[in-house]
Amino acid sequence: MTMLSRVAERLYWMARYLERAEDTARLTLAYSHLVMDIPENTAPDWDILVRIQDAEPLFTERHRAFNELNVLGFLIAEPDNPGSIHRSIVAARENVRTTRDVLPREAWEHVNELYLYTREFAEASVRRRNRQQFLDQVVARCQMINGLLMTTLCRDHAYRFTKVGYLLERADMTTRVIDVGAGVMLREERHHTAVDPLIWGSLLQSLSAMGTYRRTIGPLVEGEAVVDFVLRDRTLPRSVRFCLDGIRRELHPLHNHGGALRVLDGARRSLSRFQVEGASREELHNFIDRFQLRLNSLSAEIVESWFLPAER
Amino acid sequence: MQRSWNSYSSGKFFDELITPHGRPRVAARRAVNLLKGLSPEDLAARRAEAELAIKDMGITFTIYSEGKNIDRTWPFDIIPRVIPARDWRKISRGLAQRCRALNAFIDDIYNKQKILKDGVVPAEVILESGNYLPQCTGVSPLFGVWAHICGSDLIRDKDGRFYVLEDNLRVPSGVSYMLENREITKRVLPELFENYSILPVDDYPSRLYATLASLSPRTTRRPCIVVLTPGIYNSAYFEHSFLARGMGAELVEGPDLFVEDDCVYMRTVDGPARVDVIYRRIDDTFLDPEAFREDSVLGVPGIMRAWKAGNVAIANAPGSGVADDKVVYAFVPDMIRYYLKEEPSLASVKTYLCMRPRERDYVLQNLDKLVVKPANESGGYGMLVGPHATRAKRAEFARLIEKNPRNYIAQPTLALSTAPTFIDGRVEPRHLDLRPFILSARDTWVTPGGLTRVAMVKGSLVVNSSQGGGSKDTWIVEASS
Numbered sequence: 052m053t054m055l056s057r058v059a060e061r062l063y064w065m066a067r068y069l070e071r072a073e074d075t076a077r078l079t080l081a082y083s084h085l086v087m088d089i090p091e092n093t094a095p096d097w098d099i100l101v102r103i104q105d106a107e108p109l110f111t112e113r114h115r116a117f118n119e120l121n122v123l124g125f126l127i128a129e130p131d132n133p134g135s136i137h138r139s140i141v142a143a144r145e146n147v148r149t150t151r152d153v154l155p156r157e158a159w160e161h162v163n164e165l166y167l168y169t170r171e172f173a174e175a176s177v178r179r180r181n182r183q184q185f186l187d188q189v190v191a192r193c194q195m196i197n198g199l200l201m202t203t204l205c206r207d208h209a210y211r212f213t214k215v216g217y218l219l220e221r222a223d224m225t226t227r228v229i230d231v232g233a234g235v236m237l238r239e240e241r242h243h244t245a246v247d248p249l250i251w252g253s254l255l256q257s258l259s260a261m262g263t264y265r266r267t268i269g270p271l272v273e274g275e276a277v278v279d280f281v282l283r284d285r286t287l288p289r290s291v292r293f294c295l296d297g298i299r300r301e302l303h304p305l306h307n308h309g310g311a312l313r314v315l316d317g318a319r320r321s322l323s324r325f326q327v328e329g330a331s332r333e334e335l336h337n338f339i340d341r342f343q344l345r346l347n348s349l350s351a352e353i354v355e356s357w358f359l360p361a362e363r
Numbered sequence: 364m365q366r367s368w369n370s371y372s373s374g375k376f377f378d379e380l381i382t383p384h385g386r387p388r389v390a391a392r393r394a395v396n397l398l399k400g401l402s403p404e405d406l407a408a409r410r411a412e413a414e415l416a417i418k419d420m421g422i423t424f425t426i427y428s429e430g431k432n433i434d435r436t437w438p439f440d441i442i443p444r445v446i447p448a449r450d451w452r453k454i455s456r457g458l459a460q461r462c463r464a465l466n467a468f469i470d471d472i473y474n475k476q477k478i479l480k481d482g483v484v485p486a487e488v489i490l491e492s493g494n495y496l497p498q499c500t501g502v503s504p505l506f507g508v509w510a511h512i513c514g515s516d517l518i519r520d521k522d523g524r525f526y527v528l529e530d531n532l533r534v535p536s537g538v539s540y541m542l543e544n545r546e547i548t549k550r551v552l553p554e555l556f557e558n559y560s561i562l563p564v565d566d567y568p569s570r571l572y573a574t575l576a577s578l579s580p581r582t583t584r585r586p587c588i589v590v591l592t593p594g595i596y597n598s599a600y601f602e603h604s605f606l607a608r609g610m611g612a613e614l615v616e617g618p619d620l621f622v623e624d625d626c627v628y629m630r631t632v633d634g635p636a637r638v639d640v641i642y643r644r645i646d647d648t649f650l651d652p653e654a655f656r657e658d659s660v661l662g663v664p665g666i667m668r669a670w671k672a673g674n675v676a677i678a679n680a681p682g683s684g685v686a687d688d689k690v691v692y693a694f695v696p697d698m699i700r701y702y703l704k705e706e707p708s709l710a711s712v713k714t715y716l717c718m719r720p721r722e723r724d725y726v727l728q729n730l731d732k733l734v735v736k737p738a739n740e741s742g743g744y745g746m747l748v749g750p751h752a753t754r755a756k757r758a759e760f761a762r763l764i765e766k767n768p769r770n771y772i773a774q775p776t777l778a779l780s781t782a783p784t785f786i787d788g789r790v791e792p793r794h795l796d797l798r799p800f801i802l803s804a805r806d807t808w809v810t811p812g813g814l815t816r817v818a819m820v821k822g823s824l825v826v827n828s829s830q831g832g833g834s835k836d837t838w839i840v841e842a843s844s
Binding site for chain 2: 164
């Protein structure tokens, strides 16, 4: 069975937006916990969460101060922020609404329920009181949908483009999580180094990778080891390398894959070559920036190769 | 609930479930007794459950108003409408007969025009109609069938007889709601199904698939069938997607298709793929900007060429709308006699054609008793319900009729039948109609039952979903042994 280019494109974006909603919820959760753990005068700034989304211009149009409520309102409930949980879920639902015919029927029901849930509670969950429960729900429901898709979709084009969407967004978000770490550390003159393990630990938690890290690397949470682990571990499902390898597996069987694989392999090479050990935080941040550009061009190449096919 | 059922009365109207003496009709007896036994709280809980199911299943239709698209959930009444299978078989035969005659008529109009030459139908009625598309002349689709999917609206008058009110031959919608209504009833009132043998409706998508597949111009093992939708903002988009899914067909929009060498292709991730059958859910004149409206962005340039060359089948065939006209409706009984040499087995509603001076005079003098309809509008728009209209509104219609008599017909105000409907914690009579769907290719097949539409507003006769109508599950039940 072949697949309409338009449908493939919508599945790809459905997956990206669902993953974005889940990952934003994970990161917001981890960061909220981190802030509570850190002594008040050394607590990290909230603006970092906006910066890693590259959303400062949009944010400053709406708010003057980067305080907790403004930033979390922006990440959780802002309808105009393409990175917000609310907006991601609206966009995911629109994409599912228009591809229901190729998805299992329950997919629409669950995504629609998630949408109804977010619409009702997002605004009221910005404050600390309800935040945890809301974010937990978003993560759990996104995972349920992901699980449903992964266990019911035939391994055909529908699966392939959904999977690629999930993996690409996840790789992107993992690099952003590292960037949060780097960003916090860049301002380290204000921190005690005793805070470092807390920061990296919470980031590992946002990737559900704490347990695996302890088992494979060791009990001590250290910046460089964490960065290396979440960038390059071959077995960690949220590591950047794992995601890129997965994308390669899905794209390779498609016809017309030349352009996309070239960009993908370029990204994989640069990932292997990056020297984590001894890299300054500045260097780490710059690497992440450049790497995200590579992911952007990979997405553009996928759109070009399969979603906008020219007439014969 | 006992009390509200016991005081139930539909007055002078025929009621689908309850006799004038207040007793349940035979076929509905067990269902009514069971519903009577439910407490108001229980019934309200079932209803809430149905609403939740509808919301979760995302059964919606879209209303376009004030420049915005509003997605409404489908209003559903949980009390089913019950029709004995014995009665239904007669209706079903009548519907099939009508469809055969209508298809013979369309095929005749675009080819020899015998019925016009023989003077059975006045030529000007057809040839001057906006629904007659000269671009379709000379085409003979497979089996001589043009309208493969027909939705005919039936109503029951106070004498308890069914009448055909109109035949929708262009892009009739509603079948997905018929299927979903059954699903919902199974979810929320499962005990109703005990001790009943209800004809199942859920094989409609496979019947539709078989009908469409039989039209394929290529003899491939599995023809490529697509459902062509105007897109997500169309009021029936939910249904388009539902049917595509049910048939395992691709749901496509105009820009997904293109024509080359008089063949239709769709753009896929593996490159172009040849399309055999198009189940189109967009209007004729939007189909092909080359042949009809140049400004159509919904259609596919060249699709008419491909169809005329016989390289793709289109259902319903372009031009089918010529028989979907309220003036043509008046001639259907004559068509049945003319083409099939049979007597019509389903009654039509007495129809006055304003184009005929004598009938026009009658209509103008009796506007307060009649329903006036424009010849080719759907969705209940632009009509006058005489007895309920203001004097000014009637005067307005008198002017419209005199200005353009061909465009108007009038019919007596019918006393639409009612059925018990759950309203604000009580059971009250509400008016309804019935839209069965008829599939035609080599053979003709009629859905067991159809979509029952209910006017949820007290006393209202307008059942269209775009104007506040709801629906009910419709049961065709075999007599129990």
